[in-house]
Amino acid sequence: MPKASVNFCGLPKEYSSYASAAIVILPVPFDKTSTWLKGADKGPAAIIDASPHLELYDIETNSEVFRKGIFTAPPVLASSPGLLIKKTHERVSGYLNDRKFVVTLGGEHSVSIGVIKAFAEKRTGLSILHLDAHADSRETYEGSPFNHACVIARAAEFSRNIVSVGIRSMDASERPGADKRKTVYAHQMQASEKWIKDVVSRLGNDVYITLDLDVFDPGIMPSTGTPEPGGLGWYPVMKLLAAVARSKRIAGFDIVELCPGKGRAPDFLAAKLVYTLLSYIYKNR
Secondary structure, rough: OOOOOOOHHHHHHHHHHHOOOOEEEEEEOOOOOOOOOOHHHHHHHHHHHHHOOOOEEEEOEEEOOHOOOEEOOOOOOOHHHHHHHHHHHHHHHHHHHOOOOOEEEOHHHHHHOOOOHHHHHHHHOOOOEEEEEOOOOOOOEOEOOOHHHHHHHHHHOHHHHHHHHEEEEOOHHHHHOOOOEEEEEEEOOOOHHHHHHHHHHOOOOOOEEEEEEEHEOOOOOOEEEEOOOOOOOOHHHHHHHHHHHHHEEEEEEEEEOOOOOOHHHHHHHHHHHHHHHHHHHOOOO
């Protein structure tokens, strides 16, 4: 398996070779269908570039997940959404056949389609936890069914159980299809943390997580292509992810839609998110 030129967390060979690593970081620098601010194709590199500045000891889990081994894969490059789906599906399927835990870094949200397809083929009854400011459930947008605004409509072709969290923007055409039991709107999350228990209870045993960084409030995550006010803070998101990791088996996850700006704090937040979620997952395995 070829090596990547950039290494997540800046790890030595002992912890970053493909043969010994339990975890694969897959960069997918794709930004062909985003409809406002461009630059999500630079997101994976920005996350990886920020990651060597992380402390490798995680306080909350009292662990050092890097010791499981983290291999940084060569990026998936594609000239069109259709080709992207084919390439990501093939690459992720190969890693899953090798029993690796795959983390995909986008790129716009459409990068998740081929990835989710690969996971769904390996895990019967896979649930999807979708964290996002937007419903992303249009059948087509701007003439394409593979637009970033359609990713959850495509994911529904692979999974019957999708739970969406943090939604605060959608088209009127998306509202009738939004399952009230499986959609947690941002304005409903302010009164208490009961929503966390409700979300966990609605997921099956095997869960794939797709997380659009615009689920966070622009105050801490301004670097996205479509920022929406009224988003979530760091701790509500992390409490949810920790609760899912404790009671479910997380099959894999993706972090998408970082559109790097002048400030580096959002890049670091995304890298910290990846590392902390991996810490939760392996603490509970």
